[in-house]
Every structure is written in structure tokens, then in C-alpha cells.
Amino acid sequence: MARRKKYKFPKTTIERLSLYFRALEELSTRGIDTISSEALGGKLNIKSSQIRKDLSYFGDFGKRGMGYDVKYLLKELRYILGLDREWPVITAGAGHMGTALVYYEGFKKRGFNIKAIFDNDKAKIGQKENGIQIMSIDDMAGFVEENQIEIGIIAVPPAAAQAVADKMVECGIKAILNFAPVALQIEGDVRCLSVDLTTKLEALAYYMSYSKDKLWKILS
Amino acid sequence: MARRKKYKFPKTTIERLSLYFRALEELSTRGIDTISSEALGGKLNIKSSQIRKDLSYFGDFGKRGMGYDVKYLLKELRYILGLDREWPVITAGAGHMGTALVYYEGFKKRGFNIKAIFDNDKAKIGQKENGIQIMSIDDMAGFVEENQIEIGIIAVPPAAAQAVADKMVECGIKAILNFAPVALQIEGDVRCLSVDLTTKLEALAYYMSYSKDKLWKILS
């Protein structure tokens, strides 16, 4: 098992580990046994020194002169990222985005199992989506406790997001992934990360329009 | 209009401007005319000094002792971000995620108008989703040229993403927003940003599991 090496490392390292994991998975299915940091970096547009450094925070996984054993590194990363178990999760919001998440392959593949969908639309409650029950938000507390849910995903309209987040926290959820375009105020030791669909698109709009007739330049 | 001040600034500044813009919009609809960097930071969990510095890269928008005029700053940010115009965009992928994007309010609201959806599923081609035509990928080139599309959104399964990206580049698309969980290789001066649904979730899994029995600690 991976030995701990350093106590502190950049926040961005974790998200890169996730990228490494994904790329290694793909290499593994292609039957590739070994890869160098240089080659992996080429696939991901990340410098090889960055990869070596990221990995070095957690252990010595490679062999000098040889590179990394794909299967071994996968196993280690799976452990480091906490993907060596199933994570039962709930989602809130049975609209288009919520539904898309329920069908999203990437979650199941990594052990994130959506156990229930919560919504307050009476017409939807009681129905199923991809085999998963849509339930009333009023039943969230009991469900979370019974099924020991720790992770909640929010995919409701922005106006409702804060209330849903509060509800999740109240129900004992420990981590929230937020797809609503609002900054949630979370109290307590609950982790919250947001996936923002529009800021990235707006960044693209910025790049496109600045290149034409604006003069600001981005650093680096 | 905003005066240019500095040539270089952090990459992250642009995405924060987008958050400021969104928060100011909400303040504006609530009839709030003026806000301080401190108060805005409180809403967004961002330090006031960060906000002032971000804005300072583009101009002097505030009044000492008073704060920022909400409507004025909105206007300036709209210009800076390139949101003072309509952006015609196309999407690729008419699956669950692609469909969710077509119905996503946040895009239209900012002037990003999805003009067509491309897919290679014959059963879907010719149909509409939210009033928008689903077309064959073979017709992309003509459509992009005729409609002067500069931005493309990829929401296809990972295995197909690279091919779609190549196609978009070939068609003259200048910026790509990628929702597929793969690192795209883009040649030329085409901008590409990815929205990653799983890395954030995996980061949460990491935080949750490290807090229990792992010893690694994150920096800061």
C-alpha cells in the first residue's frame, strides 16, 4: 500500500490524480502494462515533472528507467482517491440536469451509486428514472440515515439550491457536489464543491472577444 | 468603458469575474444599487481583497468609501467578459447530457444560443429538442460556416469525443467546451476548456476518506 510521504500538497494535485486515474484506466483496457511520466503527460497535456511530483506526495510508485506499472499505479490511486469502495449518493432535482446525472456513466463506473432522486414536484414523485426512485424532499432525512448516505448532488434551479443544501446538511450529508450556479453557504464541516457550467463558457467568450479587439492579456 | 490597466493577471481571475457578474445580477434584481467588496465577498466566500485586485486589473470601478455601483459594474463586466453580444453555439451529442445542456437556462440567459445539435444516431437526426434541430455530424461544416459558429460544446461519450473535437476544429470552430471525461488533443489556435463532472466528485471522495483513516493532508 501507498506509504504516506508528505503532509501537504497543492489542492490541484487531487484533481490531477483523478485525471491520471482515468488515463491509466484507459491504458489498462488497451492492454498497456507500463507507462512513463513523459508519455502520460503527453496524453494529458501535463508536464512529466508535474506528474512525478504529484505522485511523490503519496509514495514511490515507479521504477527508475522503467516508468510506472499501470495496474499497480491504478490500484494505488484507487486507494488514495477513496475509490476502492462504493459510495451511495443521493441527488436533488429531477429536471433535465438531474436526470442527465442519473444516467451519467462516469459516476456508476467509479462506484458512485445514486440511491434516490429527490424533488418536490408531486407529478414526478413516485416515478423512476433509470430505475431509481424519485422521492419527496420531505423523506430525505429518513432515507439518508437508513442508507448511510454521505454525499449529495444538487441539480436544482439556482433559486432552490440553498434550501436544498441546508436540507442536506440538516440530514447529515457530509459532502455536496453542486451543479447550481450559485455560491452555497454551508455551515459546519460539510465539504462542498461546485461544477460550474457557465463560468467556463464565459471564460471562452472572454478569450474569443479579447483576442479580437480587447487588449487585456492573460498571465502565463 | 473599462480602461485597460494591466496586461497580465491570473487565469483564475476570469472565472471569478464570471462569479461576480452572476452575483451582481442577482443583487440587481433584488433592487440593490451598491455593494462593497466586503459584502460581495461574503456572498461568494471570496476575500474582499481578492475581489478588489481582480477588478483592478481592468479598471477603477468603485468609489472609495462607497463601494461599487451594481448596475455600472454589471455593464463593465458584461463588456469585459464578452457577454454584450449573442454567441451562436452548436452542441454535439443528443444523449442525456447533451439534452440537458439544450434545456439549460444559464446558457440562453447569457447570450449563448444553441443553434443546432449534432449526433450520428439516425433515429435522432431530424428530430428536435427544445425546438432545436438535431442534425447529422456530416452537415456540421456547412452549418458552422453559414451560421458563423465559433463555439462548440461536446457532450458525447468519451470514446467519441476526440473525433468530434477534430471535426469541430476542421469546421472552423474556435473554442470548445468539453463535457466528456477525456483530455482532448487540440491542434491550432483553438481554445478548449473542460467541465469535469467526476474529478470534483472524486475529490470529495478523497476528502471524505482521508478524514477517516488516511493521514495525508491538503495544503492550506
Added chain:
DNA sequence: CCGCGCATGTTAATATTTTCACAATCGTGA
């Protein structure tokens, strides 16, 4: 079993980003 080439792990240097701290200055009310 020695020497070579390759690719790691790591230390040091560089680059970038955030935060601090405070002088500058706006509007208000005496």
C-alpha cells in the same frame, strides 16, 4: 557482474496567486 541508457524522485529555483496593510479619497453631516 559491469557499464549504459533511461526514467524516477527530489531539491532548488522560478513563477504565479493570494493576502496584507495602508495611503488615497469619496460623501456626509456638523
Added chain:
DNA sequence: TCACGATTGTGAAAATATTAACATGCGCGG
């Protein structure tokens, strides 16, 4: 019109993160 409280804009310091550079060590071939 002056003094005060508030809040900006900013230069300098601190904190973070990336990149370079290279000594170290592994496996292979002779």
C-alpha cells in the same frame, strides 16, 4: 468647508504551485 468613517486601489509580502535539473537507481546486454 472641515473632519470623519468607510471603502477603494495597490505595492509589497507571504503563500502556493510549477518547472527545471540532476543525482540516483533499475534492468538489460554483453
